[in-house]
Amino acid sequence: MTDTPTSPTRRGLLTSAAVAATAVAAGAFAPGTARAQSTAAAPGRRMLGGLETSAIGMGVQNVHRTFTSLIPERADMVALLRAAHEEEGVDFFDCAEFYGPFAAEEILAEAIAPFRDEVQITTKFGFDVDPETGAFGGGVNSRPDHVRRAVEGSLRRLGTDRIDLLYQHRVDPQVPIAEVAGVVGEMIDEGKVLHWGLSEPGLDTLRRAHAERPLAAVQNEYSVLFRGFEADVLPLTRELGIGFVPYAPLGYGFMTGAIDMNTQFVPSDYRANTARMEPANREPNLRLVQVARDWAERKGATPGQVSLAYLMAQRDDLIPIPGTTNLQHMRENARAAQVTLTPDELAEMTAALDAIEVQGERAPPPVQEWNGAEAPDAT
């Protein structure tokens, strides 16, 4: 669950990443120059409901274990998260009880301790995680007593008296959403939770949850690789005045150009179990990356930065949370806020993307079953 003395470390990788800095992002957004760039053109801030944050946040899911099952050095991850805030101005950190379970919250807590009041932290409840042991029961659990114990555990681990944004990680089809809103609302009234949101909810549940207790944000998968919510969840959240937080905004790394036909995933890698990364699907899907590469050239940016900029150009109340364990990648991602697309450019890039039919499901079937679930009506 947490680091072990025998685990491979990231220290060497972080060092070599720093040395290789100039190779990552050429032009205006090159890491070596971007400090001055960000001072000159400070990225604007954004709102999710009533919550104001940096224009780009950071996901911390992988700081305890990467997709390739590497266990990063805890000290390196603490330094990475501190650099994100202190040097790149990131103040929106996305976490969950489930990440570890518990380990990512513990690392985030250590990282932000010196500046807790300057940042917004999110966490999530909703999987059947034993609040004491962290053992995962295999499903979801949003029974109110479980939610309260989960959130009390998150507050303790995060070393804080309030969670800025608390999400239900997945809808529990056994528990009326009014009951979930009820227990979260109690914790809002107690000052332990400041805002709440849902992740991957069914549309009806989203409406009912918002009517019970207004939501600040919906967190769903959204990237140039997966644009599946553009026709429903994005317009509905806009209609209701709910912010949108795209998770896996780099398509789990795909849109950075770091994955190609030669990439061999280890079997435990989540991405190895998604149909869209199977070689027969990956090849056509890589045409999306070529679009991002073309635009990166035009913009003097990287494909990953353009991919984040594409999401941010959709609307102002949208804050991507790219995840990384790599210092150089973190800097590159944070500086994507400086890449902008005009409405004409957005339309042109959209037309190029629309011409590509994305192949393969985004998630393995058991995971997909949790997505879009509806909660029952109150009894």
Ligand SMILES: NC(=O)c1ccc[n+]([C@@H]2O[C@H](COP(=O)([O-])OP(=O)(O)OC[C@H]3O[C@@H](n4cnc5c(N)ncnc54)[C@H](OP(=O)(O)O)[C@@H]3O)[C@@H](O)[C@H]2O)c1
């Ligand atoms: N609500 C949900 O159910 C849910 C589900 C998934 C994720 N999330 C949240 O969303 C956050 C982000 O998602 P994610 O981390 O799964 O996917 P992501 O942000 O789309 O991509 C992360 C992957 O891309 C790589 N990467 C990041 N920046 C890069 C760069 N500039 N150049 C090259 N490679 C780069 C990372 O590897 P390196 O470490 O080597 O940079 C990592 O493998 C998570 O941390 C979590 O907080 C939420």
